[in-house]
Amino acid sequence: xRKREFTSFDVAAVMRELKExxxxxxxxxxxxxxxxTLLLKLxxxxxxxxxxxxxxxxRLHLTIYAMxxxxxxxxxxxxxxxxxxxxxxxxxxxxxxxxVIILSFKTKSGVLRLILELFGDGNIILVSEENKILxxxxxxxxxxxxxxxxxxxxxxxxSGKNPFKIGKEELQKALKDSGDVEVVRAFARFLxxxxxxxxxxxxxxxxxxxxxxxxxxxxDFDAIFDGLQSLLSHVSDCKLEPSIVLDETGxxxxxxxxxxxxxxDFTFKPYNSFNETLDEFYVRVSTVEKAAAxxxxxxxxxxxxxxxxxxxxxxxxxxxxxxxxxxxxDKQIGDAIYAHIVELQTLLDRFLTNKKGxxxxxxxxxxxxxxxxxxxxxxxxxxxxxxxxxxVYVFVDGLRFGLDLKKxxxxxxxxxxxxxxxxxQKLEGAKTxxxxxxxxxxxxxxKLREAETLERAKPTEAFGELAKRKIKRKEWFEKFRWFVSSxxxxxxxxxxxxxxxxLVKKYAETADVVFHADxxxxxxxxxxxxxxxxxxxxxxxxxxxxxxxxxxxREGFASVDVYWVKPEQLSKGGPSGEYVSRGAFVVCGKxxxxxxxxxxxxxxxxVEENDEVKFLGGPVNAVKAKAKAYVVIVPGDQSSKELxxxxxxxxxxxxxxELRDRVLRVSVxxxxxxxxxxxxxxxxx
Numbered sequence: 229x230r231k232r233e234f235t236s237f238d239v240a241a242v243m244r245e246l247k248e249x250x251x252x253x254x255x256x257x258x259x260x261x262x263x264x265t266l267l268l269k270l271x272x273x274x275x276x277x278x279x280x281x282x283x284x285x286x287r288l289h290l291t292i293y294a295m296x297x298x299x300x301x302x303x304x305x306x307x308x309x310x311x312x313x314x315x316x317x318x319x320x321x322x323x324x325x326x327x328v329i330i331l332s333f334k335t336k337s338g339v340l341r342l343i344l345e346l347f348g349d350g351n352i353i354l355v356s357e358e359n360k361i362l363x364x365x366x367x368x369x370x371x372x373x374x375x376x377x378x379x380x381x382x383x384x385x386x387s388g389k390n391p392f393k394i395g396k397e398e399l400q401k402a403l404k405d406s407g408d409v410e411v412v413r414a415f416a417r418f419l420x421x422x423x424x425x426x427x428x429x430x431x432x433x434x435x436x437x438x439x440x441x442x443x444x445x446x447x448d449f450d451a452i453f454d455g456l457q458s459l460l461s462h463v464s465d466c467k468l469e470p471s472i473v474l475d476e477t478g479x480x481x482x483x484x485x486x487x488x489x490x491x492x493d494f495t496f497k498p499y500n501s502f503n504e505t506l507d508e509f510y511v512r513v514s515t516v517e518k519a520a521a522x523x524x525x526x527x528x529x530x531x532x533x534x535x536x537x538x539x540x541x542x543x544x545x546x547x548x549x550x551x552x553x554x555x556x557x558d559k560q561i562g563d564a565i566y567a568h569i570v571e572l573q574t575l576l577d578r579f580l581t582n583k584k585g586x587x588x589x590x591x592x593x594x595x596x597x598x599x600x601x602x603x604x605x606x607x608x609x610x611x612x613x614x615x616x617x618x619x620v621y622v623f624v625d626g627l628r629f630g631l632d633l634k635k636x637x638x639x640x641x642x643x644x645x646x647x648x649x650x651x652x653q654k655l656e657g658a659k660t661x662x663x664x665x666x667x668x669x670x671x672x673x674x675k676l677r678e679a680e681t682l683e684r685a686k687p688t689e690a691f692g693e694l695a696k697r698k699i700k701r702k703e704w705f706e707k708f709r710w711f712v713s714s715x716x717x718x719x720x721x722x723x724x725x726x727x728x729x730x731l732v733k734k735y736a737e738t739a740d741v742v743f744h745a746d747x748x749x750x751x752x753x754x755x756x757x758x759x760x761x762x763x764x765x766x767x768x769x770x771x772x773x774x775x776x777x778x779x780x781x782r783e784g785f786a787s788v789d790v791y792w793v794k795p796e797q798l799s800k801g802g803p804s805g806e807y808v809s810r811g812a813f814v815v816c817g818k819x820x821x822x823x824x825x826x827x828x829x830x831x832x833x834x835v836e837e838n839d840e841v842k843f844l845g846g847p848v849n850a851v852k853a854k855a856k857a858y859v860v861i862v863p864g865d866q867s868s869k870e871l872x873x874x875x876x877x878x879x880x881x882x883x884x885x886e887l888r889d890r891v892l893r894v895s896v897x898x899x900x901x902x903x904x905x906x907x908x909x910x911x912x913x
Contacts, residue, residue, distance in 0.1 A: 231482040231509070234287055234346045235422045236325050240463040241470075241485035241502045242289055243322050243329065249290065249503070250278050251320060255312045255333065259297045260305035266352055266365075267295055270317065274734075276701040281507075284350025284365065288329060289506035292701065307363045308354065311337055323383060325390045325420050343381070355381045388420035391460060399456075400449045403441045411444060412437035415452070421459075424490070429455040431489045462486040470505040471496040483509035530676040537669040544662040551658055555651035557627070562644040564624045569637055571606030572622065579613070579620060579633060589615040704735070709751070709777060709901070711846030713766040714853040717758075719846075721777055722751040725811025732813060736795040741767070743774040744815075745825075746789040750778035752813070754795075767792065768822065769847040775825040776847075781904040784863045787826045791819035828911060831902045832858030833879050833891055841883075841890040845902025857882035864909025868900060874910045875899065 253270035256277070260266055264285070270278040281291045301309070315335035323330055327346035332339060338357040345351045352365040353375060364375050373382045389398075399418070406414035416426035430437045433451035435444070444452075462468065462485065473482040474495040481494060485502050499505040565572060575596070582592045592613075599607035611621040611628060619630040631640050708731060709721040720735070722728030728751055736742060736754050741762060743753035753774040755762050762770075771790040780788040798813040808814060830848040832855025833841050844851060851858050859878035861871065880891045900906065 231480075233285065234327055235424060236322075236327055236420055237422075237425055237459070237463060237485060238483075238502075238506075239288070239322050239327055239329060239346065240325065241468055242506065243320055244463065244466050244468070245501055245503050246280075246290070247320050250280065250317060253278060253317050255315050255317065258305055258308045258312055259295070260302050260308075261295050261297060264350070264365075266305075266308075267291075267297075268312075274704060282344050282352065283510075284344075284352060285346060285348055286350065287506060287510050288344060288346065289510070290503040291507045291511065292504075293507070293511050304352075304363060304365055308342075311335060311340060311354065311362070312342070315340070324386060325392060326383075326386060328383065345384070347384070347387070351375065353381060386420060388416075388418055391419045391421055391456060392464070394419070396449070396453045399453055403444060403449065403452075406441040408440050408442060410438050411435060411441050411452075414441050419456075424488075425459060428488050428490055429459060431455075432458055468502055470499045470502040472499070472505055472509050473497075480509055480513055527676065527679045530672055530679055534669065534672045534676055537665055537672060540665050541662065541669060544658055544665055548655060548658040548662060551651050551655040555648045555655060558644045558648035558651060560625075561627050561629045562641045562648065564627055564629075565631075565637055565641040565644070568606070568609070568624055571609060572624070572631065573637055575606045575609060575622070576620060576631060576633060576637070589613060705756075709773075711769075711773065711844070711850050712854075713755075713762075713769050713847075714850045715763050715766055717760075717762055717766045718756040719753060719766075719770045719773055720756065721753040721773060722811070725809070728752050728811035732795070732798055736798075738795060740795055741770070741792050742795055742798060743770050743790055743792045745774045745778035745780065746791065747778045747780050747785075750774065750780075753777075765849065768825075769850050771822040771825050772828070772847040776827050776829045777904050778827075781827050781863050781908070785827055786863075787824045789821060789823050790825050791821045793817070793819055826862075827904075828860055828862045829902065829904065830855075830858045830860050831875055831879070831899055832856070833883060833887075835887060841887060841894070843894065843899050843902070845899070856884075856887075860911040861903065861908040862911045863904075863907075865907060866909050868903055868906040871903060871908050871910070872899060878910055 253272045256271045257269040265283045268280040315333040319332035329344040331342040341355040343353040354363045402418045432455035469486045609622040618633040705720045722731045741755040830851035831845045832851040
C-alpha cells in the first residue's frame with residue numbers, strides 16, 4: 229500500500245535537514261497553490277532560492293520543481309505575505325515528537341509562529357507573539373480546542389507519549405497494564421510513533437506483534453526498549469539513509485529516512501537527502517495519479533460507449549434474425565396456400581355455405597372438428613375458428629396460420645407474400661444499421677486500445693514533462709561569465725564594475741590566479757585552482773577569455789596583451805590621494821605577461837544524454853574539447869542579430885542531420901551572452 233501521510237519519524241528527519249539548510253533565511257514570498265498546499269520562497273545570501281512546500285495533513289519538504297501558482301492569491305496567502313514577507317526564519321522545531329512543526333519568524337510585527345499540522349486533515353495557523361491566533365487556513369470549533377481568530381492557540385491533545393522522554397520502567401508498566409491487548413496496538417497507542425514504526429520496533433526486537441501484552445517476558449521488554457532506542461538514534465544522531473521503497477514493478481511504495489526491516493524484500497532507491505527523497509516521491513506520485521486519472525476518464529468513457537454499442541449490436545442481430553425468420557415463414561405460408569388451394573377452398577366453402585343455411589359458427593366449427601377426428605380431408609387442416617375476426621385457423625405442412633373468410637384464398641396468399649416482402653425490406657434496413665453499429669464498435673474498440681496504451685504511457689509522458697519543471701539550481705559562478713578549461717579548471721570573469729568588485733573581493737582565494745587585459749575597461753578573470761597548479765594550456769585559455777571580453781573587442785583590435793597575478797597582489801589602496809573606482813584594483817608586485825593574445829571566442833553545441841542540445845562559449849580549445857560542433861567568431865561589425873544567424877547557420881551545417889532541427893529552434897538569448905559586446909563576425913577557419 230502506497231504511503232499517504234507523514235510519520236513522526238519523517239518530521240524529525242526532515243527537521244534535522246531543514247535546520248541546516250534554511251535556518252536564518254529570509255521570506256521573499258508566500259504562495260498558496262491550492263486549498264491545502266502552501267509554498268514558502270526563502271532566500272539566503274550567496275545561495276540558491278529555497279522552496280519549502282507544505283501540504284496540510286500530508287507532507288513538508290524542500291522542492292526543486294516549479295509549481296503552478298494561481299493568478300489571484302487567496303485571502304489567507306495575502307495575509308501571510310503581509311505579515312511574513314521579508315521576515316527571517318529563526319527557529320524550526322517539532323512539537324513533542326508529534327506531526328506538528330513550528331516555524332518562528334522575526335518580522336516587523338514581532339516574532340510570529342507558523343504552526344504546520346500534518347495529522348488528520350491538517351491545518352496552517354499563524355500565531356502572534358502573545359500566542360493569539362492571527363490567521364488560519366481552516367477555522368473550526370472542536371471539543372478540545374478552537375481554531376478561531378484572536379483566541380489563544382493550544383496544541384491538539386498528544387497522540388501518545390514522546391518516545392524521547394520515557395524510560396524502560398515506564399514503557400514496561402504501560403505495556404503490562406494493557407493486559408490482553410496485542411503488543412503492537414498497545415505500543416502504538418502509548419507512543420506517538422504510529423503503527424508502521426511500532427511494527428518496526430517489534431521486528432527489530434523479534435517479538436510477535438500479535439502477542440498479548442500480559443504474555444511479554446522481561447527479555448521481551450528489554451528487546452522492545454532497545455529496538456525503540458535503535459530507531460530514535462537514527463534521527464537523534466542524524467544517521468539517515470533516505471530512500472524510496474520500490475515494489476517488484478518499480479512502483480513507489482514508501483519513502484523512509486532510514487532502512488526499515490519491514491521492507492527487506494523490497495528495493496531501496498537511495499538519495500542524498502531526505503528532503504530530495506520526499507520531493508521526488510510526493511511529486512512523482514501526484515504526477516502519476518493525475519496522469520492516470522486524466523487518462524482513466526477517457527478509458528472509462530470509451531468502455532461505457534463500447535458496452536452500449538455491444539448491447540445495440542445484440543439487439544440489432546436479434547431483430548435481423550427475427551425479420552429473416554418472419555419473411556421466410558410468411559413466404560412458406562403463401563406457398564402452402566397455393567399448394568393446397570383446392571382443399572383449403574373446400575374448407576372455407578363449408579363455413580360460408582353452412583352459414584347461409586342459418587347455422588351458427590360454433591355449430592359449423594364443431595361439425596368440421598368431428599370430420600377432422602375421422603381423418604377426412606380437407607377437414608384435417610382445420611385447427612380453430614375465430615368467430616369475431618371471421619378467421620379460420622389451419623395447420624398445413626407444419627405451418628399454423630389464419631385465413632380471412634372475408635377474402636378469397638388468392639388475397640390471403642397475397643397478404644402473406646406482402647408481409648414477407650415488408651419483412652425482407654425491414655431485414656435489409658436492419659442489416660445496414662447493424663453494419664454501421666459494428667463499424668462504430670470497431671472504431672471505439674480501437675480508440676479504447678489506444679487509450680489503454682496511452683493510460684500506461686501517461687505516467688512516462690508526465691515524468692518527461694515533470695523533468696522540464698525541475699528548477700536547475702544556479703551555482704554562484706553562473707551570475708558571472710564563465711567557462712571550464714579544456715583540462716577541467718573553472719574560469720570566471722566579471723560582467724561589469726560591480727561584478728568585478730564582488731568577484732575579486734568575495735570569490736578570489738589565495739591559490740587562485742587573476743587575469744586582466746592591458747586595456748582600460750576589461751574584466752578581472754579568475755582561475756579557480758582548488759589548490760592545484762593550473763597548466764599552461766589553462767592559463768593561455770584564461771588569457772584568451774580576458775582578452776576577448778576586454779574593450780579591445782569593441783575597438784576592433786586583433787590582439788592584446790594580458791597579465792596574471794595572485795589575488796594578494798590586488799589592493800583597493802591607491803597612492804596617496806588617488807581614487808580607485810569601483811571594479812578597479814591596484815596591482816602590486818610582478819605581473820606575469822602573455823603577449824599578443826588574439827581576440828577570438830568559440831560558440832559550440834553540446835548534445836546531452838537525453839539528446840537535448842545545449843550551447844557553450846569560451847576560448848576555442850576549451851569549447852572544442854566539449855562541443856559536437858563549434859564556430860569561431862572574431863571582432864567585426866555584424867550586429868548580434870545578424871551574427872547570431874551566421875553562427876546558427878555554421879553550427880547547423882556541422883551537426884548531424886537528425887539534430888539540425890533542434891539547433892535551428894534555439895533562441896538568440898541562449899547564445900547572446902557568448903558574443904563579446906554583442907558584435908563580431910564568423911571566422912572562416
